[in-house]
Amino acid sequence: MSELYIRVAEDENEEPMEIPSEDDGTVLLSSVAAQFPGACGLRYRNPESQCMRGVRLVEGVLHAPENDWGNLVYVVNYPKDNKRKMDEIDAASAVKVKRGFQKTSDLIVLGLPWKTTEQDLKDYFSTFGEVIMVQVKRDAKTGNSKGFGFVRFTDYETQTKVIAQRHMIDGRWCDCKLPNSKACPDEPMRSRKIFVGRCTEDMTTDDLRQYFMQYGEVTDVFIPKPFRAFAFVTFADDQVAQALCGEDLIIKGVSVHISNAEPKHNNIHQLFPNFPGGSASLAAMFDRSQYQFPSSHV
DNA sequence: GTTGAGCGTT
Numbered sequence: 001m002s003e004l005y006i007r008v009a010e011d012e013n014e015e016p017m018e019i020p021s022e023d024d025g026t027v028l029l030s031s032v033a034a035q036f037p038g039a040c041g042l043r044y045r046n047p048e049s050q051c052m053r054g055v056r057l058v059e060g061v062l063h064a065p066e067n068d069w070g071n072l073v074y075v076v077n078y079p080k081d082n083k084r085k086m087d088e089i090d091a092a093s094a095v096k097v098k099r100g101f102q103k104t105s106d107l108i109v110l111g112l113p114w115k116t117t118e119q120d121l122k123d124y125f126s127t128f129g130e131v132i133m134v135q136v137k138r139d140a141k142t143g144n145s146k147g148f149g150f151v152r153f154t155d156y157e158t159q160t161k162v163i164a165q166r167h168m169i170d171g172r173w174c175d176c177k178l179p180n181s182k183a184c185p186d187e188p189m190r191s192r193k194i195f196v197g198r199c200t201e202d203m204t205t206d207d208l209r210q211y212f213m214q215y216g217e218v219t220d221v222f223i224p225k226p227f228r229a230f231a232f233v234t235f236a237d238d239q240v241a242q243a244l245c246g247e248d249l250i251i252k253g254v255s256v257h258i259s260n261a262e263p264k265h266n267n268i269h270q271l272f273p274n275f276p277g278g279s280a281s282l283a284a285m286f287d288r289s290q291y292q293f294p295s296s297h298v
Numbered sequence: 299g300t301t302g303a304g305c306g307t308t
Contacts, residue, residue, distance in 0.1 A: 108305055140307060148304060172302090179305050 006069045008032060008042065008076060016073045025069075027062040032076065041077035104132075104159045108179040109149045112136065113170040116145065124169055125151050129158030151176065191238040192219070193261035194245060196231040199223070200254050208233055211251050216240035232261050 005018035006027055017035050021027045033039045042055040042062055055074065056063040064070075109121065121134040136149040153159045167174045196208065205221040208231055212218050217236035224230070235241045244258045 106306080110304060111302070114301085135306075137306060144301095146304080146306095147302060148306085150306065175303085177305090181305070 004069065006064075006074060007072070008035070008074045010036060010076050012045065012073065012075055021069070022061075025064055025067065027064075027069075029057060029060045029062055032062070036076045038078055039076045040079045042074040043077055044072045044074045047072075104153050104156050106133070106150045106152045106179060107159065107162065107176045109151055109167075109169075109174055109176050110147075111172055111174040112145060112147050112149055113172045114145045114147060116149075116170045118149070120170060121149055121151060124167070125153070125162065128153070128162050130154040150179070191260075192236070192241045193232055193234040194241045195259045195261045196233055197229070197257040197259065198254065199229050199231050199256055200252065201227045201229075203231070203252060203254075205231075207252060211249075215244060 004021040004025065006021060007016035008019045009016040019027060019031050019035060021031075027042075029039065029041070032042065041057050043052045044055065044065070045051070046053045052075075053065065054077075055065065112121075116136060118134045118136050121136065122131055125131050125134065130153065131151060132154055133152040134149065135151075137146040138144060139146060151162075153162065162176050163178070167176060203223070205223055208221045208223070209218050212221075212233050212235070215235070217240075218233060219236050220232070220234035222232040222234075233241075242260075245260050247258045248255050249258060250256075
């Protein structure tokens with residue numbers, strides 16, 4: 001068989017690219033992957049059955065169906081994760097890389113000695129890294145310290161290090177934490193949290209944790225009670241959560257749908273306009289809760 | 299002039 005090219009495209013409707021075959025008429029997967037990074041195989045639409053068919057792949061070598069590639073357009077297969085998902089992961093990493101850092105925030109310093117001044121704080125915390133701001137909170141009338149303050153660093157790494165340990169300041173052990181005003185899980189948690197729709201009542205938090213562990217570290221599983229046929233799973237890594245969005249997964253034989261968990265404070269009343277007991281009780285119920293809904297429900 | 303596991307006058 002002489003020099004031959006087969007036509008390969010990412011999608012049936014996209015413009016194909018010609019990929020060279022080998023002397024024996026086969027096509028190397030590596031040739032395909034050279035043009036379509038991440039490709040793991042080819043498929044094509046069988047003209048007779050109109051069904052998609054896989055191209056035989058043996059040890060990196062793609063074999064022509066019926067020993068003839070013909071004039072068909074072959075479509076690239078990507079591993080399990082489809083192409084779109086890989087793009088999303090790449091995009092997510094790119095954003096992270098591009099950002100290159102995480103924003104710092106004020107840290108509350110708890111347990112300060114009454115005598116500790118802002119200068120003391122600045123001197124102490126500067127040993128960890130560049131300090132942007134320090135405050136000691138004082139009673140407005142007396143000027144006495146309230147025993148706590150705030151500090152902000154330039155670098156997120158410094159902040160992480162400072163939070164991780166206790167601090168001996170002027171003879172007392174002090175803690176640095178994210179203040180409550182910043183610790184609300186809205187923004188940072190959103191992208192790590194998925195909404196698991198179509199749950200059945202026999203799915204326990206353990207079931208979900210066990211199942212989702214295969215994708216990455218699970219930091220939280222929340223199943224509303226009473227049973228409402230959905231759950232939330234939070235991963236340590238937001239990329240894992242994002243990669244699962246849009247998927248239909250089989251858990252305990254049931255197809256569940258994964259979507260983004262939306263932040264709280266959404267339009268509950270649009271979801272349940274005629275909730276028994278009136279909208280006030282509904283609002284109270286949800287305001288106390290951790291419930292979050294995907295945008296597709298709103 | 300006191301206190302101690304706390305959350306920020308602007």
